[in-house]
Amino acid sequence: MEKRKAELQQLVKDLLGEAKRQGASAAEAAVSSDAGLSLTVRLGETETIEHTRDNGLGVTVYFGQRKGSASTSDLSPQAIKETVEAACNFARYTSEDPCSGLADANLMATDLPDLQLYHPWKQSVEQAIDLAIGCETAARELDPRIINAEGATLNSHNGLQVYGNTHGFMGGYPSSMHSLSCAVVGKQDDSMQRDYWYTLSRQGDQLESPEHVGEVAAQRTIARLKARQIPTQQAPVVFQADVAVGLLRSFIGAIRGSALYRKASFLLDHLGKPVFPEFVDIHEEPHLPMGLASASYDNEGVATQRRNFIRNGVLESYVLDSYAARKLAMQTTGNAGGVRNLRINSGGLDREGLLKKMDRGLLVTELMGQGVNMVTGDYSRGVVGFWVEGGVVQYPVEEITIAGNLRDMMLGLQEVGTDLETRSSVQTGSWLIDKMMIAGE
Amino acid sequence: MSDLIQIAQETILAPVGLVEQDLDRMLGELTGSGVDAADLYFQSSRLESWVLEDGIIKEGAHTIEQGAGIRVISGEKTGFAYSDELQLPTLQEAARAARAITRSGAVQSVRIAGMPMPKQLYAPINPLPSLSEIEKIDLLRRVDNEARQQDSRVKQVIVSLVGAHDVVLVAAIDGTLNADIRPLIRLNVHVIVEQGSRREQGSSGGGARENFDYFLHEARALGYAREAVRQALVNLEAVDAPAGAMPVVLGPGWPGVLLHEAVGHGLEGDFNRKGTSAFSGRMGEQVAATCCTVVDDGTLPGRRGSLNIDDEGTLSQNTVLIENGILKGYMQDKHNARLMKVDSTGNGRRESYAHLPMPRMTNTYMLPGEQVPEEIIASVDKGLYAVNFGGGQVDITSGRFVFSASEAYLIENGKVTRPVKGATLIGNGPEAMTKVSMVGNDLKLDAGVGVCGKEGQSVPVGVGQPTLKVDELIVGGTEQ
Numbered sequence: 001m002e003k004r005k006a007e008l009q010q011l012v013k014d015l016l017g018e019a020k021r022q023g024a025s026a027a028e029a030a031v032s033s034d035a036g037l038s039l040t041v042r043l044g045e046t047e048t049i050e051h052t053r054d055n056g057l058g059v060t061v062y063f064g065q066r067k068g069s070a071s072t073s074d075l076s077p078q079a080i081k082e083t084v085e086a087a088c089n090f091a092r093y094t095s096e097d098p099c100s101g102l103a104d105a106n107l108m109a110t111d112l113p114d115l116q117l118y119h120p121w122k123q124s125v126e127q128a129i130d131l132a133i134g135c136e137t138a139a140r141e142l143d144p145r146i147i148n149a150e151g152a153t154l155n156s157h158n159g160l161q162v163y164g165n166t167h168g169f170m171g172g173y174p175s176s177m178h179s180l181s182c183a184v185v186g187k188q189d190d191s192m193q194r195d196y197w198y199t200l201s202r203q204g205d206q207l208e209s210p211e212h213v214g215e216v217a218a219q220r221t222i223a224r225l226k227a228r229q230i231p232t233q234q235a236p237v238v239f240q241a242d243v244a245v246g247l248l249r250s251f252i253g254a255i256r257g258s259a260l261y262r263k264a265s266f267l268l269d270h271l272g273k274p275v276f277p278e279f280v281d282i283h284e285e286p287h288l289p290m291g292l293a294s295a296s297y298d299n300e301g302v303a304t305q306r307r308n309f310i311r312n313g314v315l316e317s318y319v320l321d322s323y324a325a326r327k328l329a330m331q332t333t334g335n336a337g338g339v340r341n342l343r344i345n346s347g348g349l350d351r352e353g354l355l356k357k358m359d360r361g362l363l364v365t366e367l368m369g370q371g372v373n374m375v376t377g378d379y380s381r382g383v384v385g386f387w388v389e390g391g392v393v394q395y396p397v398e399e400i401t402i403a404g405n406l407r408d409m410m411l412g413l414q415e416v417g418t419d420l421e422t423r424s425s426v427q428t429g430s431w432l433i434d435k436m437m438i439a440g441e
Numbered sequence: 442m443s444d445l446i447q448i449a450q451e452t453i454l455a456p457v458g459l460v461e462q463d464l465d466r467m468l469g470e471l472t473g474s475g476v477d478a479a480d481l482y483f484q485s486s487r488l489e490s491w492v493l494e495d496g497i498i499k500e501g502a503h504t505i506e507q508g509a510g511i512r513v514i515s516g517e518k519t520g521f522a523y524s525d526e527l528q529l530p531t532l533q534e535a536a537r538a539a540r541a542i543t544r545s546g547a548v549q550s551v552r553i554a555g556m557p558m559p560k561q562l563y564a565p566i567n568p569l570p571s572l573s574e575i576e577k578i579d580l581l582r583r584v585d586n587e588a589r590q591q592d593s594r595v596k597q598v599i600v601s602l603v604g605a606h607d608v609v610l611v612a613a614i615d616g617t618l619n620a621d622i623r624p625l626i627r628l629n630v631h632v633i634v635e636q637g638s639r640r641e642q643g644s645s646g647g648g649a650r651e652n653f654d655y656f657l658h659e660a661r662a663l664g665y666a667r668e669a670v671r672q673a674l675v676n677l678e679a680v681d682a683p684a685g686a687m688p689v690v691l692g693p694g695w696p697g698v699l700l701h702e703a704v705g706h707g708l709e710g711d712f713n714r715k716g717t718s719a720f721s722g723r724m725g726e727q728v729a730a731t732c733c734t735v736v737d738d739g740t741l742p743g744r745r746g747s748l749n750i751d752d753e754g755t756l757s758q759n760t761v762l763i764e765n766g767i768l769k770g771y772m773q774d775k776h777n778a779r780l781m782k783v784d785s786t787g788n789g790r791r792e793s794y795a796h797l798p799m800p801r802m803t804n805t806y807m808l809p810g811e812q813v814p815e816e817i818i819a820s821v822d823k824g825l826y827a828v829n830f831g832g833g834q835v836d837i838t839s840g841r842f843v844f845s846a847s848e849a850y851l852i853e854n855g856k857v858t859r860p861v862k863g864a865t866l867i868g869n870g871p872e873a874m875t876k877v878s879m880v881g882n883d884l885k886l887d888a889g890v891g892v893c894g895k896e897g898q899s900v901p902v903g904v905g906q907p908t909l910k911v912d913e914l915i916v917g918g919t920e921q
Binding site for chain 2: 042045046047048049050051052053054055067068069070071072073074075076079082083086087089090091092093094095096097100125148150185191192193194227229232233234262263264268368369370371373375376378380381382384398399400401402403404437438439440441
């Protein structure tokens with residue numbers, strides 16, 4: 001890996017030099033190289049074995065305030081030459097943009113600690129197949145109502161990312177990601193349902209056991225059988241942690257610089273104002289060892305740091321890269337490429353505690369569709385979940401929608417559960433929201 | 442040998458010193474006992490995109506995607522490997538990795554041969570140089586100007602122009618040798634309007650397998666600008682959408698995303714071979730109202746979802762999925778067709794050489810009926826008239842699907858009245874289709890912006906339908 005890293009860093013150096021030779025006043029380039037295994041077993045047999053090998057190179061050149069970009073999956077010298085030339089050619093035609101350019105040189109990361117992101121998983125294809133079969137078998141044997149399977153899939157990838165720019169910044173680090181997922185089909189009378197479960201980690205031995213993944217997939221599938229509709233009504237809603245992640249992502253999308261300077265956000269001009277109840281704190285921790293989104297520098301080489309976005313319910317910071325920051329006359333927050341290991345603080349109740357607190361309402365376990373309007377905050381999604389009475393799950397529900405406005409939903413947040421979803425770069429427990437409109441029969 | 446094959450060989454193989462006999466030899470190494478099918482897929486694409494924002498040409502980007510995918514199938518097992526290096530030793534290494542799915546077998550000889558191409562649905566052109574850079578920029582500026590001229594409430598306009606030149610070559614141990622050159626262009630306009638403290642958005646666009654001057658004809662691009670602004674202004678007036686079950690009238694064209702989600706995915710061969718679709722085992726049964734006939738047609742000239750050949754080298758077709766409400770056919774690729782003992786319908790598609798092919802839609806639409814659209818609207822006492830949509834999603838197994846309206850109106854006493862805010866509509870595919878009670882005579886296909894995602898792979902598709910009425914769908918608004 002060290003040798004490959006040196007090769008790719010040299011490639012970036014050469015490329016930046018070439019861009020300069022072609023007249024660019026500044027340039028930046030990123031190269032990634034990823035190799036992996038992806039296999040699926042179904043009904044106890046191997047279904048697909050994929051050997052993946054992905055390379056990518058992207059370069060952006062600046063001729064003063066004009067910008068051109070190009071990328072290639074082909075790292076042959078000829079393709080790289082064509083790519084640099086294409087980027088330079090585009091910069092002849094794009095407009096002068098006073099906000100364009102590299103991030104400021106004094107913001108470049110100088111401390112590049114090892115964040116322990118690279119843990120190759122040494123196993124043969126045969127071992128990987130056995131592991132996936134063990135997972136699927138555990139799901140299929142859990143209950144006779146599990147009648148079919150989409151199978152179990154194991155992914156194991158190792159990659160290398162290198163980024164450099166003409167400020168002289170050069171970073172690069174290897175990383176790994178491993179996952180195991182299982183999806184099965186259950187049937188009872190004429191109700192057929194599928195559901196899945198997965199585990200994800202930078203380290204193979206940190207994954208949940210294959211049997212556990214299979215069993216949870218089967219339990220989730222069985223729990224959905226014989227789902228019904230419920231009448232149209234207003235009710236409180238618990239978003240289970242894995243779907244609450246989406247709400248937190250919508251919040252982040254609304255404070256992202258590109259949405260703000262385009263006036264395409266429902267949180268325009270909210271800096272310093274309360275957007276959540278007072279008990280809410282949201283922060284990112286980019287340097288978490290082995291974190292799913294850890295990095296010591298962002299996609300522009302800017303040093304990342306621990307940052308509060310919400311403190312005591314008040315919006316303290318936007319999510320900015322250098323371009324959006326200049327558009328807004330602000331400073332980049334080191335978030336080119338997004339937020340890294342975002343967390344919302346939890347209260348004292350687990351998911352069951354939240355259901356008790358809700359007493360009567362809807363538990364949402366799956367959201368469908370793209371009905372989130374980031375300009376207005378209007379929110380309308382298809383839902384699968386459970387009806388709750390007396391704080392206890394009564395029966396599964398489907399073919400209903402929930403609707404509201406994200407601004408009201410965020411302010412109407414009653415409590416965040418301790419049942420943390422850890423398989424995402426955005427981490428949260430379940431959310432209890434005071435009320436939403438449910439459309440049904 | 443067809444010209445396309447020759448051009449593809451010159452574009453992809455010749456620069457790296459490969460000749461047709463190398464393909465024969467590589468395929469020979471993929472054969473053997475236990476191997477049911479194997480293919481090589483070579484691809485060379487160039488893509489370019491331009492973005493105008495804040496009145497300036499902000500981005501210009503160029504993308505190269507090139508490589509080969511090698512697939513070996515034994516029974517239900519598939520081995521797959523790919524490489525972005527087109528050197529023979531690298532390809533042979535990838536072939537060995539794919540071949541490891543079966544351990545036995547001796548090398549056999551394979552002779553591939555070009556097949557006749559009956560007609561070309563689009564010209565083998567490279568759209569990228571079809572307008573000069575200056576002309577492309579001018580087009581973007583004129584679209585921006587047209588949008589801003591419509592109304593002083595227009596505050597932001599983003600225009601993007603994308604073109605792709607995709608050359609593919611497929612060779613398989615069944616003797617297939619085929620190639621395609623696929624131009625694809627797309628122009629999108631997104632606007633934000635502001636009135637007092639209220640902001641809304643609107644977007645429009647179109648595309649085809651054509652040269653960029655397609656957007657200049659009939660002032661198409663300027664039409665997209667006007668349409669995006671019109672939608673945004675309508676949304677400024679929108680009141681809260683209703684919540685609950687009600688009759689829904691869907692406008693013609695893009696609302697055909699209903700068919701794509703409600704029946705299209707559920708009729709893809711892979712789900713039905715595995716028995717995981719709500720439509721599995723229902724061939725020949727009534728799955729929709731008798732007024733519904735739905736086809737998947739990859740043979741429409743110039744359309745975004747059209748293909749001369751699919752990504753397995755099979756000629757694309759017009760496949761009847763549902764005829765007068767009866768389930769007639771699934772969409773198949775070679776692998777699922779072989780296991781289900783039917784023929785491929787030319788629906789084997791892949792996002793790129795780095796992805797495995799699977800059954801995918803092309804252009805999916807409903808054939809027109811008898812009613813005039815006004816009659817259909819007049820038949821609704823209280824309901825929703827939805828004419829524009831964002832995306833949709835379906836759960837194949839339960840049949841449950843959603844699609845999100847971005848422009849909709851209330852129907853009150855047979856008349857379209859006030860615009861309402863965007864809302865998600867939800868239904869169950871096999872059930873919703875039996876509730877279609879009226880089909881209009883105004884079949885329209887979408888403007889050519891559709892992208893379909895399945896198992897992480899995106900491919901361009903088309904949809905279409907006439908105005909139609911579904912007697913009951915759940916509308917996910919906020920007003921009880």
